[in-house]
Amino acid sequence: MRRKLTNWLVDAAFCLFAVVFSMLIADSVLPADLSATARAVEDTLWALACAAVFVRRRWPVALAVVLVLAGIWAHLLTGPTLVALFTVAAHRPPRVTAWVAAVALAPAPLVVVRQVLEPEPDRFARGVVFFFLILGSIGWGLYIRSRRQLIASLRERAERAAVDARRQAREDMAREMHDVLAHRLSLLSVHAGALEFHPGAPPAEVQRAAGVIRESAHQALQDLREVIGVLRRPENGERPQPVLTDLERLAAESRAAGMNVALDQRVGAPEEAPPVAGRTAYRIVQEGLTNARKHAADAPVTVTVSGGPGAGLTVEVCNPAPGGSQRGPIPGAGQGLIGLAERASLAGGRLEHRQAGDRFLLTAWLPWPG
Structure with a gap:
Protein backbone atom coordinates (compact mmCIF):
# COMPACT_ATOMS: atom_id res chain seq x y z
CA MET A 1 0.00 0.00 0.00
CA ARG A 160 -23.80 4.85 15.54
CA ALA A 161 -25.99 7.73 16.74
CA ALA A 162 -26.56 8.79 13.13
CA VAL A 163 -27.58 5.23 12.21
CA ASP A 164 -29.91 5.07 15.21
CA ALA A 165 -31.38 8.46 14.31
CA ARG A 166 -32.03 7.33 10.73
CA ARG A 167 -33.62 4.11 11.96
CA GLN A 168 -35.76 6.03 14.45
CA ALA A 169 -36.79 8.45 11.69
CA ARG A 170 -37.78 5.53 9.46
CA GLU A 171 -39.75 3.94 12.29
CA ASP A 172 -41.51 7.22 13.08
CA MET A 173 -42.31 7.73 9.41
CA ALA A 174 -43.62 4.18 9.05
CA ARG A 175 -45.74 4.58 12.19
CA GLU A 176 -47.11 7.91 10.96
CA MET A 177 -47.96 6.52 7.52
CA HIS A 178 -49.65 3.51 9.10
CA ASP A 179 -51.73 5.63 11.46
CA VAL A 180 -52.80 8.06 8.76
CA LEU A 181 -53.33 5.76 5.79
CA ALA A 182 -54.89 2.85 7.67
CA HIS A 183 -57.68 5.15 8.87
CA ARG A 184 -58.38 6.54 5.41
CA LEU A 185 -58.12 3.24 3.58
CA SER A 186 -60.38 1.49 6.07
CA LEU A 187 -63.05 4.07 5.22
CA LEU A 188 -62.61 3.22 1.56
CA SER A 189 -62.92 -0.48 2.30
CA VAL A 190 -66.07 -0.05 4.37
CA HIS A 191 -67.92 1.91 1.70
CA ALA A 192 -66.64 -0.24 -1.14
CA GLY A 193 -67.83 -3.29 0.80
CA ALA A 194 -71.23 -1.67 1.31
CA LEU A 195 -71.61 -1.16 -2.45
CA GLU A 196 -70.51 -4.74 -3.06
CA PHE A 197 -72.99 -6.27 -0.62
CA HIS A 198 -75.85 -3.97 -1.61
CA PRO A 199 -75.72 -3.64 -5.41
CA GLY A 200 -79.39 -2.70 -5.51
CA ALA A 201 -79.10 0.21 -3.07
CA PRO A 202 -81.00 3.42 -3.91
CA PRO A 203 -79.08 5.80 -6.21
CA ALA A 204 -78.88 8.44 -3.49
CA GLU A 205 -77.17 6.00 -1.11
CA VAL A 206 -74.82 4.82 -3.85
CA GLN A 207 -73.98 8.41 -4.69
CA ARG A 208 -73.31 9.23 -1.04
CA ALA A 209 -71.03 6.17 -0.65
CA ALA A 210 -69.20 7.03 -3.86
CA GLY A 211 -68.70 10.58 -2.61
CA VAL A 212 -67.25 9.34 0.68
CA ILE A 213 -64.94 6.98 -1.24
CA ARG A 214 -63.75 9.79 -3.47
CA GLU A 215 -63.22 12.15 -0.54
CA SER A 216 -61.39 9.50 1.51
CA ALA A 217 -59.14 8.62 -1.43
CA HIS A 218 -58.38 12.31 -2.00
CA GLN A 219 -57.62 12.84 1.68
CA ALA A 220 -55.42 9.70 1.79
CA LEU A 221 -53.40 11.00 -1.14
CA GLN A 222 -53.11 14.41 0.51
CA ASP A 223 -51.91 12.87 3.79
CA LEU A 224 -49.42 10.74 1.87
CA ARG A 225 -48.08 13.82 0.06
CA GLU A 226 -47.63 15.65 3.36
CA VAL A 227 -45.79 12.75 4.99
CA ILE A 228 -43.49 12.23 2.01
CA GLY A 229 -42.98 16.00 1.76
CA VAL A 230 -41.67 16.06 5.32
CA LEU A 231 -39.39 13.12 4.48
CA ARG A 232 -37.94 14.98 1.50
CA ARG A 233 -37.67 18.37 3.23
CA PRO A 234 -36.97 17.73 6.93
CA GLU A 235 -35.49 21.20 7.36
CA ASN A 236 -38.95 22.72 6.84
CA GLY A 237 -40.23 21.14 10.04
CA GLU A 238 -42.79 18.48 10.69
CA ARG A 239 -46.27 18.34 9.25
CA PRO A 240 -49.05 19.75 11.47
CA GLN A 241 -49.87 17.17 14.13
CA PRO A 242 -53.35 16.47 15.54
CA VAL A 243 -54.26 17.56 19.06
CA LEU A 244 -56.90 16.49 21.57
CA THR A 245 -59.52 18.90 20.23
CA ASP A 246 -59.39 17.11 16.86
CA LEU A 247 -61.16 14.08 18.32
CA GLU A 248 -64.55 15.60 17.46
CA ARG A 249 -63.54 15.87 13.82
CA LEU A 250 -62.24 12.28 13.86
CA ALA A 251 -65.49 10.98 15.31
CA ALA A 252 -67.48 12.98 12.75
CA GLU A 253 -65.49 11.43 9.89
CA SER A 254 -66.22 7.95 11.20
CA ARG A 255 -69.93 8.73 11.59
CA ALA A 256 -69.98 10.01 8.02
CA ALA A 257 -68.57 6.64 6.98
CA GLY A 258 -71.53 4.90 8.58
CA MET A 259 -70.06 3.98 11.94
CA ASN A 260 -71.98 4.36 15.19
CA VAL A 261 -69.44 6.29 17.26
CA ALA A 262 -70.19 7.79 20.67
CA LEU A 263 -67.52 10.21 21.89
CA ASP A 264 -67.61 10.95 25.62
CA GLN A 265 -65.00 13.62 26.28
CA ARG A 266 -64.74 14.44 29.96
CA VAL A 267 -61.75 16.79 29.75
CA GLY A 268 -62.57 20.28 30.94
CA ALA A 269 -60.11 22.13 28.72
CA PRO A 270 -58.90 19.79 25.97
CA GLU A 271 -57.10 22.63 24.21
CA GLU A 272 -54.72 22.87 27.20
CA ALA A 273 -53.61 19.24 26.96
CA PRO A 274 -49.86 18.74 26.34
CA PRO A 275 -49.14 18.38 22.61
CA VAL A 276 -47.52 14.96 23.02
CA ALA A 277 -50.39 13.59 25.10
CA GLY A 278 -53.01 15.07 22.77
CA ARG A 279 -51.33 13.75 19.63
CA THR A 280 -50.86 10.29 21.15
CA ALA A 281 -54.49 10.18 22.35
CA TYR A 282 -55.67 11.13 18.85
CA ARG A 283 -53.61 8.34 17.26
CA ILE A 284 -54.89 5.81 19.80
CA VAL A 285 -58.52 6.70 19.07
CA GLN A 286 -57.81 6.73 15.35
CA GLU A 287 -56.31 3.25 15.45
CA GLY A 288 -59.12 2.02 17.72
CA LEU A 289 -61.75 3.22 15.23
CA THR A 290 -59.79 1.70 12.36
CA ASN A 291 -59.67 -1.68 14.12
CA ALA A 292 -63.37 -1.45 14.91
CA ARG A 293 -64.14 -0.85 11.22
CA LYS A 294 -61.99 -3.83 10.30
CA HIS A 295 -63.51 -6.32 12.71
CA ALA A 296 -66.91 -4.95 13.80
CA ALA A 297 -67.96 -2.41 11.20
CA ASP A 298 -71.68 -2.44 11.99
CA ALA A 299 -71.40 -2.35 15.79
CA PRO A 300 -71.42 0.74 18.04
CA VAL A 301 -68.11 2.07 19.31
CA THR A 302 -67.70 4.09 22.49
CA VAL A 303 -64.73 6.44 22.93
CA THR A 304 -64.17 7.87 26.41
CA VAL A 305 -61.52 10.48 27.16
CA SER A 306 -61.07 11.77 30.70
CA GLY A 307 -58.51 13.33 33.00
CA GLY A 308 -56.75 16.61 33.48
CA PRO A 309 -53.61 18.26 34.83
CA GLY A 310 -51.87 16.12 37.43
CA ALA A 311 -54.19 13.13 36.98
CA GLY A 312 -53.11 12.31 33.45
CA LEU A 313 -55.16 11.56 30.37
CA THR A 314 -57.13 8.31 30.11
CA VAL A 315 -58.38 7.07 26.75
CA GLU A 316 -60.69 4.10 26.29
CA VAL A 317 -62.09 2.67 23.05
CA CYS A 318 -64.73 -0.03 23.50
CA ASN A 319 -66.33 -2.05 20.71
CA PRO A 320 -67.78 -5.54 20.23
CA ALA A 321 -65.25 -8.33 19.96
CA PRO A 322 -64.20 -9.33 16.41
CA GLY A 323 -66.54 -11.55 14.49
CA GLY A 324 -69.76 -9.53 14.64
CA SER A 325 -69.57 -7.91 11.21
CA GLN A 326 -71.49 -9.24 8.24
CA ARG A 327 -68.75 -8.09 5.88
CA GLY A 328 -65.43 -9.77 5.43
CA PRO A 329 -62.64 -8.50 7.67
CA ILE A 330 -60.43 -5.80 6.29
CA PRO A 331 -56.86 -7.12 5.98
CA GLY A 332 -54.16 -5.59 8.13
CA ALA A 333 -50.52 -6.11 9.03
CA GLY A 334 -51.26 -6.58 12.72
CA GLN A 335 -48.80 -3.83 13.65
CA GLY A 336 -51.27 -1.17 14.77
CA LEU A 337 -51.49 -2.13 18.43
CA ILE A 338 -47.74 -2.68 18.62
CA GLY A 339 -47.18 0.80 17.22
CA LEU A 340 -49.69 2.28 19.67
CA ALA A 341 -47.91 0.65 22.60
CA GLU A 342 -44.64 2.16 21.37
CA ARG A 343 -46.26 5.58 21.00
CA ALA A 344 -47.69 5.45 24.51
CA SER A 345 -44.36 4.33 25.95
CA LEU A 346 -42.47 7.12 24.18
CA ALA A 347 -44.98 9.62 25.59
CA GLY A 348 -44.32 8.30 29.11
CA GLY A 349 -47.61 6.42 29.39
CA ARG A 350 -48.90 2.90 28.96
CA LEU A 351 -51.41 1.05 26.80
CA GLU A 352 -53.43 -2.12 27.36
CA HIS A 353 -55.85 -4.08 25.19
CA ARG A 354 -57.98 -7.00 26.25
CA GLN A 355 -61.23 -8.78 25.56
CA ALA A 356 -63.85 -8.58 28.32
CA GLY A 357 -66.70 -10.92 27.48
CA ASP A 358 -68.10 -9.88 24.11
CA ARG A 359 -66.37 -6.48 24.22
CA PHE A 360 -62.88 -5.46 23.13
CA LEU A 361 -61.24 -2.74 25.25
CA LEU A 362 -58.34 -0.52 24.28
CA THR A 363 -57.18 1.54 27.25
CA ALA A 364 -54.32 3.99 27.56
CA TRP A 365 -52.99 6.38 30.18
CA LEU A 366 -50.85 9.36 29.25
CA PRO A 367 -49.11 11.83 31.57
CA TRP A 368 -50.45 15.36 31.96
CA PRO A 369 -48.26 17.34 34.38
CA GLY A 370 -50.09 19.48 36.86
Whole structure:
Protein backbone atom coordinates (compact mmCIF):
# COMPACT_ATOMS: atom_id res chain seq x y z
CA MET A 1 0.00 0.00 0.00
CA ARG A 2 1.40 3.38 -0.99
CA ARG A 3 2.18 5.78 1.80
CA LYS A 4 0.29 9.01 2.01
CA LEU A 5 2.03 12.31 1.45
CA THR A 6 1.22 13.37 5.00
CA ASN A 7 3.03 10.27 6.33
CA TRP A 8 6.13 11.18 4.32
CA LEU A 9 6.01 14.72 5.65
CA VAL A 10 5.62 13.58 9.26
CA ASP A 11 8.48 11.11 8.92
CA ALA A 12 10.66 13.81 7.36
CA ALA A 13 9.85 16.10 10.28
CA PHE A 14 10.82 13.39 12.79
CA CYS A 15 14.03 12.72 10.85
CA LEU A 16 14.86 16.42 10.95
CA PHE A 17 14.18 16.44 14.70
CA ALA A 18 16.56 13.50 15.19
CA VAL A 19 19.28 15.21 13.15
CA VAL A 20 18.97 18.57 14.91
CA PHE A 21 18.72 17.03 18.38
CA SER A 22 21.84 14.92 17.87
CA MET A 23 23.77 17.90 16.50
CA LEU A 24 22.82 19.99 19.54
CA ILE A 25 24.06 17.41 22.04
CA ALA A 26 27.11 16.26 20.08
CA ASP A 27 29.62 18.52 21.89
CA SER A 28 28.39 17.48 25.33
CA VAL A 29 28.17 13.71 24.79
CA LEU A 30 31.14 12.93 22.53
CA PRO A 31 34.42 12.23 24.39
CA ALA A 32 37.11 14.81 23.82
CA ASP A 33 39.77 12.17 23.01
CA LEU A 34 37.66 10.43 20.35
CA SER A 35 39.80 9.27 17.41
CA ALA A 36 39.04 10.10 13.80
CA THR A 37 38.09 6.50 13.07
CA ALA A 38 35.74 6.31 16.03
CA ARG A 39 34.18 9.63 15.05
CA ALA A 40 33.60 8.31 11.52
CA VAL A 41 31.88 5.25 12.97
CA GLU A 42 29.76 7.48 15.22
CA ASP A 43 28.72 9.65 12.28
CA THR A 44 27.89 6.60 10.14
CA LEU A 45 25.72 5.03 12.86
CA TRP A 46 24.07 8.40 13.47
CA ALA A 47 23.24 8.85 9.77
CA LEU A 48 21.84 5.30 9.49
CA ALA A 49 19.75 5.79 12.64
CA CYS A 50 18.29 9.06 11.33
CA ALA A 51 17.49 7.45 7.97
CA ALA A 52 15.87 4.49 9.78
CA VAL A 53 13.21 6.90 11.07
CA PHE A 54 11.47 6.44 7.70
CA VAL A 55 10.80 2.73 8.48
CA ARG A 56 9.51 3.38 11.99
CA ARG A 57 5.89 2.72 10.97
CA ARG A 58 6.63 -0.77 9.64
CA TRP A 59 9.02 -2.03 12.32
CA PRO A 60 8.66 0.28 15.34
CA VAL A 61 9.46 -2.28 18.04
CA ALA A 62 12.51 -3.75 16.29
CA LEU A 63 13.84 -0.27 15.46
CA ALA A 64 13.40 0.93 19.04
CA VAL A 65 15.16 -2.09 20.55
CA VAL A 66 18.07 -1.89 18.09
CA LEU A 67 18.57 1.83 18.71
CA VAL A 68 18.38 1.41 22.49
CA LEU A 69 21.00 -1.34 22.43
CA ALA A 70 23.19 0.51 19.95
CA GLY A 71 22.99 3.61 22.11
CA ILE A 72 24.99 1.82 24.83
CA TRP A 73 28.14 2.26 22.68
CA ALA A 74 27.21 5.08 20.30
CA HIS A 75 26.70 8.61 21.62
CA LEU A 76 24.63 10.35 18.93
CA LEU A 77 21.60 8.06 18.74
CA THR A 78 19.47 9.78 21.37
CA GLY A 79 17.36 11.69 18.83
CA PRO A 80 16.40 8.67 16.65
CA THR A 81 15.88 6.58 19.80
CA LEU A 82 13.37 9.06 21.20
CA VAL A 83 11.47 9.03 17.89
CA ALA A 84 11.40 5.21 17.83
CA LEU A 85 10.18 4.98 21.44
CA PHE A 86 7.48 7.57 20.73
CA THR A 87 6.32 5.52 17.73
CA VAL A 88 6.07 2.32 19.79
CA ALA A 89 4.02 4.06 22.48
CA ALA A 90 1.74 5.74 19.92
CA HIS A 91 1.08 2.75 17.66
CA ARG A 92 1.52 -0.43 19.69
CA PRO A 93 -0.50 -1.92 22.58
CA PRO A 94 0.44 -0.82 26.11
CA ARG A 95 1.85 -4.27 26.93
CA VAL A 96 4.37 -4.04 24.08
CA THR A 97 5.20 -0.48 25.06
CA ALA A 98 5.86 -1.60 28.64
CA TRP A 99 8.35 -4.24 27.48
CA VAL A 100 10.21 -1.79 25.23
CA ALA A 101 10.25 0.81 28.01
CA ALA A 102 11.70 -1.78 30.39
CA VAL A 103 14.52 -2.47 27.91
CA ALA A 104 15.19 1.26 27.46
CA LEU A 105 15.22 1.96 31.20
CA ALA A 106 17.15 -1.16 32.21
CA PRO A 107 20.53 0.64 32.43
CA ALA A 108 19.17 3.21 34.89
CA PRO A 109 20.09 1.20 38.04
CA LEU A 110 23.60 0.67 36.62
CA VAL A 111 24.02 4.44 36.22
CA VAL A 112 23.09 4.93 39.88
CA VAL A 113 25.45 2.17 41.06
CA ARG A 114 28.30 3.55 38.96
CA GLN A 115 27.72 7.02 40.36
CA VAL A 116 27.95 5.62 43.88
CA LEU A 117 31.16 3.70 43.15
CA GLU A 118 32.79 6.32 40.88
CA PRO A 119 31.19 9.72 41.48
CA GLU A 120 31.12 11.88 38.36
CA PRO A 121 28.43 14.59 38.52
CA ASP A 122 28.44 15.48 34.81
CA ARG A 123 28.07 11.90 33.65
CA PHE A 124 25.31 11.23 36.19
CA ALA A 125 23.42 14.37 35.18
CA ARG A 126 23.58 13.35 31.50
CA GLY A 127 22.23 9.91 32.42
CA VAL A 128 19.35 11.37 34.42
CA VAL A 129 18.43 13.73 31.56
CA PHE A 130 18.60 10.84 29.07
CA PHE A 131 16.20 8.67 31.07
CA PHE A 132 13.82 11.57 31.61
CA LEU A 133 13.81 12.13 27.85
CA ILE A 134 12.94 8.46 27.34
CA LEU A 135 10.07 8.71 29.81
CA GLY A 136 8.88 11.92 28.14
CA SER A 137 8.87 10.41 24.65
CA ILE A 138 7.00 7.31 25.84
CA GLY A 139 4.51 9.41 27.81
CA TRP A 140 3.87 11.66 24.82
CA GLY A 141 3.33 8.63 22.60
CA LEU A 142 0.85 7.15 25.07
CA TYR A 143 -1.00 10.47 25.14
CA ILE A 144 -1.21 10.56 21.34
CA ARG A 145 -2.42 6.96 21.27
CA SER A 146 -5.14 7.57 23.88
CA ARG A 147 -6.22 10.75 22.08
CA ARG A 148 -6.43 8.88 18.78
CA GLN A 149 -8.50 6.15 20.42
CA LEU A 150 -10.78 8.76 21.99
CA ILE A 151 -11.35 10.46 18.64
CA ALA A 152 -12.04 7.09 16.99
CA SER A 153 -14.47 6.20 19.77
CA LEU A 154 -16.28 9.53 19.45
CA ARG A 155 -16.46 9.14 15.68
CA GLU A 156 -17.83 5.62 16.02
CA ARG A 157 -20.33 6.81 18.58
CA ALA A 158 -21.42 9.64 16.30
CA GLU A 159 -21.81 7.25 13.37
CA ARG A 160 -23.80 4.85 15.54
CA ALA A 161 -25.99 7.73 16.74
CA ALA A 162 -26.56 8.79 13.13
CA VAL A 163 -27.58 5.23 12.21
CA ASP A 164 -29.91 5.07 15.21
CA ALA A 165 -31.38 8.46 14.31
CA ARG A 166 -32.03 7.33 10.73
CA ARG A 167 -33.62 4.11 11.96
CA GLN A 168 -35.76 6.03 14.45
CA ALA A 169 -36.79 8.45 11.69
CA ARG A 170 -37.78 5.53 9.46
CA GLU A 171 -39.75 3.94 12.29
CA ASP A 172 -41.51 7.22 13.08
CA MET A 173 -42.31 7.73 9.41
CA ALA A 174 -43.62 4.18 9.05
CA ARG A 175 -45.74 4.58 12.19
CA GLU A 176 -47.11 7.91 10.96
CA MET A 177 -47.96 6.52 7.52
CA HIS A 178 -49.65 3.51 9.10
CA ASP A 179 -51.73 5.63 11.46
CA VAL A 180 -52.80 8.06 8.76
CA LEU A 181 -53.33 5.76 5.79
CA ALA A 182 -54.89 2.85 7.67
CA HIS A 183 -57.68 5.15 8.87
CA ARG A 184 -58.38 6.54 5.41
CA LEU A 185 -58.12 3.24 3.58
CA SER A 186 -60.38 1.49 6.07
CA LEU A 187 -63.05 4.07 5.22
CA LEU A 188 -62.61 3.22 1.56
CA SER A 189 -62.92 -0.48 2.30
CA VAL A 190 -66.07 -0.05 4.37
CA HIS A 191 -67.92 1.91 1.70
CA ALA A 192 -66.64 -0.24 -1.14
CA GLY A 193 -67.83 -3.29 0.80
CA ALA A 194 -71.23 -1.67 1.31
CA LEU A 195 -71.61 -1.16 -2.45
CA GLU A 196 -70.51 -4.74 -3.06
CA PHE A 197 -72.99 -6.27 -0.62
CA HIS A 198 -75.85 -3.97 -1.61
CA PRO A 199 -75.72 -3.64 -5.41
CA GLY A 200 -79.39 -2.70 -5.51
CA ALA A 201 -79.10 0.21 -3.07
CA PRO A 202 -81.00 3.42 -3.91
CA PRO A 203 -79.08 5.80 -6.21
CA ALA A 204 -78.88 8.44 -3.49
CA GLU A 205 -77.17 6.00 -1.11
CA VAL A 206 -74.82 4.82 -3.85
CA GLN A 207 -73.98 8.41 -4.69
CA ARG A 208 -73.31 9.23 -1.04
CA ALA A 209 -71.03 6.17 -0.65
CA ALA A 210 -69.20 7.03 -3.86
CA GLY A 211 -68.70 10.58 -2.61
CA VAL A 212 -67.25 9.34 0.68
CA ILE A 213 -64.94 6.98 -1.24
CA ARG A 214 -63.75 9.79 -3.47
CA GLU A 215 -63.22 12.15 -0.54
CA SER A 216 -61.39 9.50 1.51
CA ALA A 217 -59.14 8.62 -1.43
CA HIS A 218 -58.38 12.31 -2.00
CA GLN A 219 -57.62 12.84 1.68
CA ALA A 220 -55.42 9.70 1.79
CA LEU A 221 -53.40 11.00 -1.14
CA GLN A 222 -53.11 14.41 0.51
CA ASP A 223 -51.91 12.87 3.79
CA LEU A 224 -49.42 10.74 1.87
CA ARG A 225 -48.08 13.82 0.06
CA GLU A 226 -47.63 15.65 3.36
CA VAL A 227 -45.79 12.75 4.99
CA ILE A 228 -43.49 12.23 2.01
CA GLY A 229 -42.98 16.00 1.76
CA VAL A 230 -41.67 16.06 5.32
CA LEU A 231 -39.39 13.12 4.48
CA ARG A 232 -37.94 14.98 1.50
CA ARG A 233 -37.67 18.37 3.23
CA PRO A 234 -36.97 17.73 6.93
CA GLU A 235 -35.49 21.20 7.36
CA ASN A 236 -38.95 22.72 6.84
CA GLY A 237 -40.23 21.14 10.04
CA GLU A 238 -42.79 18.48 10.69
CA ARG A 239 -46.27 18.34 9.25
CA PRO A 240 -49.05 19.75 11.47
CA GLN A 241 -49.87 17.17 14.13
CA PRO A 242 -53.35 16.47 15.54
CA VAL A 243 -54.26 17.56 19.06
CA LEU A 244 -56.90 16.49 21.57
CA THR A 245 -59.52 18.90 20.23
CA ASP A 246 -59.39 17.11 16.86
CA LEU A 247 -61.16 14.08 18.32
CA GLU A 248 -64.55 15.60 17.46
CA ARG A 249 -63.54 15.87 13.82
CA LEU A 250 -62.24 12.28 13.86
CA ALA A 251 -65.49 10.98 15.31
CA ALA A 252 -67.48 12.98 12.75
CA GLU A 253 -65.49 11.43 9.89
CA SER A 254 -66.22 7.95 11.20
CA ARG A 255 -69.93 8.73 11.59
CA ALA A 256 -69.98 10.01 8.02
CA ALA A 257 -68.57 6.64 6.98
CA GLY A 258 -71.53 4.90 8.58
CA MET A 259 -70.06 3.98 11.94
CA ASN A 260 -71.98 4.36 15.19
CA VAL A 261 -69.44 6.29 17.26
CA ALA A 262 -70.19 7.79 20.67
CA LEU A 263 -67.52 10.21 21.89
CA ASP A 264 -67.61 10.95 25.62
CA GLN A 265 -65.00 13.62 26.28
CA ARG A 266 -64.74 14.44 29.96
CA VAL A 267 -61.75 16.79 29.75
CA GLY A 268 -62.57 20.28 30.94
CA ALA A 269 -60.11 22.13 28.72
CA PRO A 270 -58.90 19.79 25.97
CA GLU A 271 -57.10 22.63 24.21
CA GLU A 272 -54.72 22.87 27.20
CA ALA A 273 -53.61 19.24 26.96
CA PRO A 274 -49.86 18.74 26.34
CA PRO A 275 -49.14 18.38 22.61
CA VAL A 276 -47.52 14.96 23.02
CA ALA A 277 -50.39 13.59 25.10
CA GLY A 278 -53.01 15.07 22.77
CA ARG A 279 -51.33 13.75 19.63
CA THR A 280 -50.86 10.29 21.15
CA ALA A 281 -54.49 10.18 22.35
CA TYR A 282 -55.67 11.13 18.85
CA ARG A 283 -53.61 8.34 17.26
CA ILE A 284 -54.89 5.81 19.80
CA VAL A 285 -58.52 6.70 19.07
CA GLN A 286 -57.81 6.73 15.35
CA GLU A 287 -56.31 3.25 15.45
CA GLY A 288 -59.12 2.02 17.72
CA LEU A 289 -61.75 3.22 15.23
CA THR A 290 -59.79 1.70 12.36
CA ASN A 291 -59.67 -1.68 14.12
CA ALA A 292 -63.37 -1.45 14.91
CA ARG A 293 -64.14 -0.85 11.22
CA LYS A 294 -61.99 -3.83 10.30
CA HIS A 295 -63.51 -6.32 12.71
CA ALA A 296 -66.91 -4.95 13.80
CA ALA A 297 -67.96 -2.41 11.20
CA ASP A 298 -71.68 -2.44 11.99
CA ALA A 299 -71.40 -2.35 15.79
CA PRO A 300 -71.42 0.74 18.04
CA VAL A 301 -68.11 2.07 19.31
CA THR A 302 -67.70 4.09 22.49
CA VAL A 303 -64.73 6.44 22.93
CA THR A 304 -64.17 7.87 26.41
CA VAL A 305 -61.52 10.48 27.16
CA SER A 306 -61.07 11.77 30.70
CA GLY A 307 -58.51 13.33 33.00
CA GLY A 308 -56.75 16.61 33.48
CA PRO A 309 -53.61 18.26 34.83
CA GLY A 310 -51.87 16.12 37.43
CA ALA A 311 -54.19 13.13 36.98
CA GLY A 312 -53.11 12.31 33.45
CA LEU A 313 -55.16 11.56 30.37
CA THR A 314 -57.13 8.31 30.11
CA VAL A 315 -58.38 7.07 26.75
CA GLU A 316 -60.69 4.10 26.29
CA VAL A 317 -62.09 2.67 23.05
CA CYS A 318 -64.73 -0.03 23.50
CA ASN A 319 -66.33 -2.05 20.71
CA PRO A 320 -67.78 -5.54 20.23
CA ALA A 321 -65.25 -8.33 19.96
CA PRO A 322 -64.20 -9.33 16.41
CA GLY A 323 -66.54 -11.55 14.49
CA GLY A 324 -69.76 -9.53 14.64
CA SER A 325 -69.57 -7.91 11.21
CA GLN A 326 -71.49 -9.24 8.24
CA ARG A 327 -68.75 -8.09 5.88
CA GLY A 328 -65.43 -9.77 5.43
CA PRO A 329 -62.64 -8.50 7.67
CA ILE A 330 -60.43 -5.80 6.29
CA PRO A 331 -56.86 -7.12 5.98
CA GLY A 332 -54.16 -5.59 8.13
CA ALA A 333 -50.52 -6.11 9.03
CA GLY A 334 -51.26 -6.58 12.72
CA GLN A 335 -48.80 -3.83 13.65
CA GLY A 336 -51.27 -1.17 14.77
CA LEU A 337 -51.49 -2.13 18.43
CA ILE A 338 -47.74 -2.68 18.62
CA GLY A 339 -47.18 0.80 17.22
CA LEU A 340 -49.69 2.28 19.67
CA ALA A 341 -47.91 0.65 22.60
CA GLU A 342 -44.64 2.16 21.37
CA ARG A 343 -46.26 5.58 21.00
CA ALA A 344 -47.69 5.45 24.51
CA SER A 345 -44.36 4.33 25.95
CA LEU A 346 -42.47 7.12 24.18
CA ALA A 347 -44.98 9.62 25.59
CA GLY A 348 -44.32 8.30 29.11
CA GLY A 349 -47.61 6.42 29.39
CA ARG A 350 -48.90 2.90 28.96
CA LEU A 351 -51.41 1.05 26.80
CA GLU A 352 -53.43 -2.12 27.36
CA HIS A 353 -55.85 -4.08 25.19
CA ARG A 354 -57.98 -7.00 26.25
CA GLN A 355 -61.23 -8.78 25.56
CA ALA A 356 -63.85 -8.58 28.32
CA GLY A 357 -66.70 -10.92 27.48
CA ASP A 358 -68.10 -9.88 24.11
CA ARG A 359 -66.37 -6.48 24.22
CA PHE A 360 -62.88 -5.46 23.13
CA LEU A 361 -61.24 -2.74 25.25
CA LEU A 362 -58.34 -0.52 24.28
CA THR A 363 -57.18 1.54 27.25
CA ALA A 364 -54.32 3.99 27.56
CA TRP A 365 -52.99 6.38 30.18
CA LEU A 366 -50.85 9.36 29.25
CA PRO A 367 -49.11 11.83 31.57
CA TRP A 368 -50.45 15.36 31.96
CA PRO A 369 -48.26 17.34 34.38
CA GLY A 370 -50.09 19.48 36.86
